[in-house]
Amino acid sequence: MFRNQYDTDVTTWSPAGRLFQVEYAMEAVKQGSAAIGLRSKTHIVLGCVNKANSELSSHQKKIFKVDDHIGVAIAGLTADGRVLSRYMRNECINYSFTYESPLPVGRLVVQLADKAQVCTQRSWKRPYGVGLLVAGLDESGAHLYYNCPSGNYFEYQAFAIGSRSQAAKTYLERRFENFADSSRDDLVKDALMAIRETLQGETLKSSICTVAVVGVGEPFHILDLETVQQMIDAFEIVGEQEGPAAEPDAAAAADQGGSTEEGVAPMDI
Amino acid sequence: MNFMASKQPENSLLGPEADSQRTLYPYVTGTSVVALKYKDGILMAADMGGSYGSTLRYKSVERMKSIGKHSLLGASGEISDFQEILRYLDELILYDNMWDDGNSLGPKEVHNYLTRVMYNRRNKFNPLWNSLVLGGVKNGQKYLGTVSMIGVNFEDNHVATGFGNHLARPILRQEWHENLSYEDGVRLLEKCMRVLLYRDRSAINKLQIAKITEEGTTISRPYSLKTYWEFSAFANPAQGAVGTW
16 A cells, blocks of 8 residues: 555545545554464354564463453554453443343444444544454354454454464365364364464464463363463474465465555455 | 531432432332242232322232343332333333344343342432342243342242232242142232232232243233131131220
């Protein structure tokens, strides 16, 4: 994307009917490190790549527990993500207190989307620069949603966001039809494989990724390092290229930046 | 040294002027509500009387109403406060329906919402002067709970308000069991209501029985219980108490 005379304010439309500030916010999501989510009928797994800036520092927290039945993985401006997680936790706990019942994910996601939309329609605000993969359980089953800086939200069987997410998406696209009936462990395995896809050849180890699970009878929790490493070793994922190694390069170029030259508004995804 | 005289802030509800802003005593009241869980759901009974002090002034007051798809609310105490609660719940259910997303508030959620409302009003010294019974069925799960005007709430297999606690609950403790049939449940409730009719002077002989199951709510037409006044103990009641009437 190039600078133009309509991109200074979020409240300025371009002649082609685009809000460039919102699209730039979605760019920020694409630059963040990858986060993926996938679900079966009874479980949802969230995973993300956690690279520390240097050997001296710790890595940023990108997966947050929002309630026993809801968790979120973020990509983009992690500070914005942290603030939104706090909002989500607040909404959940207030609902639980009043109704003694867990807040349905679908409603939380709409509230979050409406909050993001406000920032696209105030001249003194800016859009949140973070994409959220919201995983949650409610009466109607397991759900995975993606919330965008634009204020849109979508439900997914599986999805990936952040840098090099196209590789993970390609992997998930090939396998998603089986997810609905997958066992919990198979789902975690698929998540780890999808994370590995985004690493482009780097060795997958538990120190650079985080995995979290929520399911029927299993409250949301982040798996600890030993468990994740054991699963990686058990599935012999380390170092193996499965074939889609060739695809990510071509797909990655199309992923970043997008086809925005010609006045065609990019899709949220 | 200056001592600031401590006094109530202008907008509090305590102090003589503010008494017109909060509920001090009830005026038109309903008496007991009795309810129990049975095989298919909940059965609830309440008479149709609205007393004005010791006068049985209104005799067609419906003290049980269905709430949303899954709940039934019965109330004793101040009738106008009950109507206010129905307005709160109407709004609650409306917003719940407006989500239009397949989720709906069940009896447990409504009960807890009411508990919050009652307790918060009590904390402001401006209570809704009611004892409420909330029953319902959702996804096959039966629920029956009660909230008082001070926010005391609990669930049980059978609940009652007011005099019902003293006269009906003992009967229910003896005779209630799991999986009562509809007929047995109604018979049990009528037994309780009859005792209340004999012994509670604010009870009238015109009652409704409501049933809520997974399929929905039905509130019966008003009817009366058969009573028997030929008990020997009722004959010559003034015998042992000189000067009574």
